[in-house]
Amino acid sequence: MKRLHSLATLAAASLLSLNALAQSGTAAAPDALQQRGLSLADATEAQVIAWRRHIHQNPELSFQEKRTAAYVAEALARMPGIEVQTGIAKTGIKAVLRGGKPGPVVALRADMDALPVEERNDLPFKSTAKGDWLGKEVPVSHACGHDTHVAMLLGAAQALWSMRAELPGTVVFLFQPAEEQGPGPVLSGAPAMVQAGVLDNPKVDVVMGQHINAGGPLGIGYRRGSLMASGDVFKISLKGQGGHGSSPWTAKEPTVAAAEIVLALQNIVSHRIDPLDGPTVVTVGMLQSGNRVNILPDTAEVAGTVRSLSAKNQKVAHENIRLKAQKIAEQHGLTAKVEIDTGYEVLVSDPGATQVVANALEAAAGPGAQAREIGPRMGSEDFGSFGKNRPVVFWNLNASPFGDRPGAPNHSSEFVIDEKALRLGVRALVGSTLAYMTTRPNGELTASR
Structure with a gap:
């Protein structure tokens, strides 16, 4: 209780600091x-930590983020003037902050869902939550780090709201459900929100986001071009x-x-993919058939992923999976049904x-800390x-709790981050x-527009 009281006191002080900073001027050059924006961001730190700990302790699975969404909406309601729309793509939120000056529309996104993973960390705000996953009650935790994403986006909303009169443009805050839904017949959160029209009215010019990890010391890794792979299931x-x-x-x-199909799929990457156009991986993760050693089955299933x-190259891989499966099945007098679900696009910054x-x-x-360009x-x-x-x-936002030594990877039951990264x-x-x-992408200043 003493720790929570201290956090609440710091959070209140942060809000007072934000209001004082917000009244300290009406116009500013880009630098x-x-x-000013960074100072306002720093002032949210205690509140962001408190937000993060609450969300961490109360995780919810994909498309079940009702309490999380309500908590986010309640926090945004304390920022008068921000237009909040709830219930997008089931549990998502779109909030719009219109600045006092004309300019571009920038969207910032955070994902809200957690994973069916039992947390094995000795934290005072450790998750002990349960949830329904495929009809079973399972432990739930933010082993993905999405709790920090939500808290940091709320902090950014608080800071930018505090300087709204001099903000040269509009900010759209997207609190997205179901990033962990995965490829399949049910759309994951991002394409579902796009389909719901969150990038229109106002028309968004650019979308920005970040993902935390414990793989390295405090810092930021960015990249011009392809940063993360597509994710498909076949x-x-x-x-x-x-x-x-x-x-x-x-x-x-x-x-x-x-068995022949599994082996044939292995030469897609070595013989059909142009390695100079971008790395590609075809992986078989499941091969199932039969129930007894003396009974020849009439069905079999092969399944895996394409990244x-x-x-x-993603398209070439898909075409070759279909071709090889169909032709080998025909040679054996079988029929083959090939399903490929494309859920995650190639992420190109x-x-x-x-x-x-x-x-x-x-x-x-x-x-x-350090910000540097990284590989894909x-x-x-x-x-x-x-x-x-x-x-x-x-x-990427690096946040190992062990300094130069990597921590547990995302999705691990022991995943934990350095909370100093929240401020960053x-x-x-x-x-x-x-x-x-x-600044326009060609370098031209736009503050005077």
């Missing part, structure tokens, strides 16, 4: 505006005719065909927009869906927003 269902193990010639059983940093915000990210990092990652994120018709910028994440969101508002 001065940046510094399933090949084979059907033939079963029989007895003593007379396989009387059957058309699919196990041999399934690529190239939309072209627009080079021009990333160039604009790179200096802002470096300024946000300050002397105690083969992990997937549905944030790429926001980039189909407009530029997006995405960066708010600074990155605020600084990048102001940089884009005051």
Whole structure:
């Protein structure tokens, strides 16, 4: 209780500091505006930590984020003038802050859902929550770090709201459900929100986001170009005719065909993919058939994933999976049904927009951290869906609790981050927003528009 009281006191002091800073001027040059924004971002730190701990202790699974959404809406309601729309793509929130001056429309996104993972950390705000996953009661935790994403976006909203009179543009805050939904017939949160029209009215010019990890010391990693891979799931269902193990010639059983398909899929990357266009990985994670050793089954299933940093190579991989499965099945007198669910697009950080915000990210990092350009990652994120018709910028936020030594990876039951990164994440969101508002991608200043 003493710890929570201290956090509440700090949060109240933060709000007073924000109001004082908000009244300290009415106009500023781009550099001065940046510094003012970073100061306001710093003032939210105690409140952001309190928000994060509450959300961490109360996680919810994909499309079940009702309490989280209500908590976010309640926090936004304390910022008069922000237009809040709830219930988007089931549990998502869109909030619009219109600045006092004309300028671009910048969208900032945070994902809200948690994972069916039991937390194994000794934290005073550890999750003990349960949830329904595929009809079973399971432990739930923010092993993904989405609790920090939500809290940092609320902090950015608080800071930018405090300087709204001099804000040269509009900010759209997107609190997204179901990033962890995964590829499948049910859309994950990002494409569902895009389909619901969150990038229109007002028409968004750029979408920005970030993802926390414990893989390195406090800092920011950004990239001009392909940053994270697409994420697709394929399933090949084979059907033939079963029989007895003593007379396989009387059957058309699919196990041999399934094995041949698994092997054939391995040469897609080595023989059909252009490695210079972007790394691609085709992985078989499941091969299932039969129930007894002396019974020849009549069905088999092969399933796996495709990840690529190239939309072209992604398409080539899909075509070859279908072709190889169908032809091998035909050779064995079987039928093959191939399903490929594309849920996560290749996440491409627009080079021009990333160039604009790179200096802002470096300024946000300050002397105690580092912002640098990094190589691509083969992990997937549905944030790429926001980039189909407009530029997006995405960066990684490093937050190992062990300094130079990596912590547990995302999705691990032991995942934990250094809370100092929350301040850095708010600074990155605020600084990048102001940089884009005051500078066009070709470098022309726009503050006077």
